[in-house]
Amino acid sequence: xDGAEVTTPRERYRAQVRAEIKExxxxxxxxxxxxxxxxxxxxxxxxxxxxxxxRYFASRDELITELVRDAYRSLADTFRAARTAGADxxxxxxxxxxxxxxxxxxxxxxxxTPVPGYHAPDDITAIASEIMAGxxxxxxxxxxxxxxxxxxxxxxxxxxxxxxxxxxxPATLHRALTFWTRLHGVLSLELAGHFTGMxxxxxxxxxxxxxxxxxxxxES
Amino acid sequence: xDGAEVTTPRERYRAQVRAEIKExxxxxxxxxxxxxxxxxxxxxxxxxxxxxxxRYFASRDELITELVRDAYRSLADTFRAARTAGADxxxxxxxxxxxxxxxxxxxxxxxxTPVPGYHAPDDITAIASEIMAGxxxxxxxxxxxxxxxxxxxxxxxxxxxxxxxxxxxPATLHRALTFWTRLHGVLSLELAGHFTGMxxxxxxxxxxxxxxxxxxxxES
DNA sequence: TGTACATCAGTGAACGCGCGTTCACTGATGTAC
DNA sequence: TGTACATCAGTGAACGCGCGTTCACTGATGTAC
Numbered sequence: 001x002d003g004a005e006v007t008t009p010r011e012r013y014r015a016q017v018r019a020e021i022k023e024x025x026x027x028x029x030x031x032x033x034x035x036x037x038x039x040x041x042x043x044x045x046x047x048x049x050x051x052x053x054x055r056y057f058a059s060r061d062e063l064i065t066e067l068v069r070d071a072y073r074s075l076a077d078t079f080r081a082a083r084t085a086g087a088d089x090x091x092x093x094x095x096x097x098x099x100x101x102x103x104x105x106x107x108x109x110x111x112x113t114p115v116p117g118y119h120a121p122d123d124i125t126a127i128a129s130e131i132m133a134g135x136x137x138x139x140x141x142x143x144x145x146x147x148x149x150x151x152x153x154x155x156x157x158x159x160x161x162x163x164x165x166x167x168x169x170p171a172t173l174h175r176a177l178t179f180w181t182r183l184h185g186v187l188s189l190e191l192a193g194h195f196t197g198m199x200x201x202x203x204x205x206x207x208x209x210x211x212x213x214x215x216x217x218x219e220s
Numbered sequence: 221x222d223g224a225e226v227t228t229p230r231e232r233y234r235a236q237v238r239a240e241i242k243e244x245x246x247x248x249x250x251x252x253x254x255x256x257x258x259x260x261x262x263x264x265x266x267x268x269x270x271x272x273x274x275r276y277f278a279s280r281d282e283l284i285t286e287l288v289r290d291a292y293r294s295l296a297d298t299f300r301a302a303r304t305a306g307a308d309x310x311x312x313x314x315x316x317x318x319x320x321x322x323x324x325x326x327x328x329x330x331x332x333t334p335v336p337g338y339h340a341p342d343d344i345t346a347i348a349s350e351i352m353a354g355x356x357x358x359x360x361x362x363x364x365x366x367x368x369x370x371x372x373x374x375x376x377x378x379x380x381x382x383x384x385x386x387x388x389x390p391a392t393l394h395r396a397l398t399f400w401t402r403l404h405g406v407l408s409l410e411l412a413g414h415f416t417g418m419x420x421x422x423x424x425x426x427x428x429x430x431x432x433x434x435x436x437x438x439e440s
Numbered sequence: 441t442g443t444a445c446a447t448c449a450g451t452g453a454a455c456g457c458g459c460g461t462t463c464a465c466t467g468a469t470g471t472a473c
Numbered sequence: 474t475g476t477a478c479a480t481c482a483g484t485g486a487a488c489g490c491g492c493g494t495t496c497a498c499t500g501a502t503g504t505a506c
Binding site: 010048051 | 447448449450451452
């Protein structure tokens with residue numbers, strides 16, 4: 001059906017079981033937090049014995065890393081799909097919020113409290129760059145700010161390693177960064193429940209921040 | 221020396237041991253994360269047996285709650301001290317950043333990934349309100365924005381429960397919220413290490429966001 | 441089509457470990473007369 | 474000042490638990506001739 005994918009029944013079965021293990025893992029993270037993830041508990045839920053999982057993941061750490069990788073991959077794909085569908089920064093922002101609300105624990109696995117000592121492998125860092133690149137692309141389409149460059153813009157002009165070979169001017173880099181941190185600021189506090197009981201609608205606040213970000217680029 | 225404090229030697233000793241338990245707890249959180257906190261490990265570090273700690277904390281959960289409470293209290297005190305010293309929003313922002321950098325794990329215990337199922341007791345919620353109140357006070361001193369009210373301002377006018385009986389106009393409430401989320405957006409990503417390798421100086425970015433926040437209130 | 445062999449999923453027992461927590465107890469410190 | 478008693482810090486043994494992980498093994502599935 002899909003062209004180049006040649007899979008034996010055994011390979012298909014393996015992939016299926018791996019997928020179910022991950023599903024149960026996410027369930028467990030949702031229930032008790034990522035640090036409480038246990039291979040034995042997952043196995044029990046799947047009706048098999050603990051050691052069986054070692055056919056699919058070399059260790060608990062490898063499973064967690066895989067979940068983190070999937071989370072990054074999922075956000076990168078969401079961004080790419082949105083861009084392919086012609087989304088501007090506003091579209092990206094809404095895609096981000098949708099992605100975050102769909103699974104808060106996944107969001108926190110990417111942007112939440114880091115585990116001391118844990119260091120993500122290189123390929124995950126690469127996905128993170130891909131995400132930033134998507135954001136940069138979108139921001140590059142906005143009208144360039146015609147006001148005077150801020151001091152931080154000047155600083156960014158000298159520190160643009162993270163942008164790779166993207167040709168965006170410093171003001172655009174700045175915009176992308178601000179996009180990221182402002183939206184994250186609202187989202188992470190919302191998902192962590194810090195707005196509950198405050199009364200206002202987090203989505204309206206999110207949209208207000210977004211509107212402010214867009215205004216930033218056209219005025220002054 | 222301190223007036224009304226009447227303490228017996230035993231009480232002083234108790235307070236001292238309790239304090240040391242907390243210290244070791246923070247060390248452990250810094251080393252392995254909050255979820256790895258273990259009473260037995262703390263006891264071992266202090267050269268005493270595990271059950272001894274139950275003289276000081278009824279359970280592991282109580283210890284954690286106490287640490288969370290201390291973290292909130294510490295931030296509230298930092299804000300209050302800054303305000304007493306005459307700090308404006310800029311001063312508060314710098315106080316916040318200093319507080320966060322002094323102990324990132326403490327910051328994340330307040331604003332990081334929530335533990336599923338954990339619900340903070342009421343007195344901690346009260347401290348959180350105190351923190352917001354300090355921010356509101358500071359923002360109230362800024363020049364009122366003279367531009368047209370945004371749609372979100374209007375929404376806030378109807379949902380201001382969280383501001384208690386603070387007389388600030390909606391635009392000020394909005395400003396305080398934005399202060400909070402934008403600074404948190406930068407701080408939390410910085411502390412979580414998401415800026416490492418990007419090249420720019422997080423502090424300059426923080427200051428740029430702060431400058432933008434202040435501009436917001438005087439223009440448009 | 442049938443047989444011999446290799447591959448691989450899953451099991452159950454076992455390992456050592458550290459956890460939170462309880463309990464009965466010892467010994468030191470403080471208090472009352 | 475001295476004695477009798479109460480308070481309380483800390484110990485060590487014990488509980489049951491679940492964890493990650495290894496190992497030798499069984500039985501089913503796929504492969505080669």
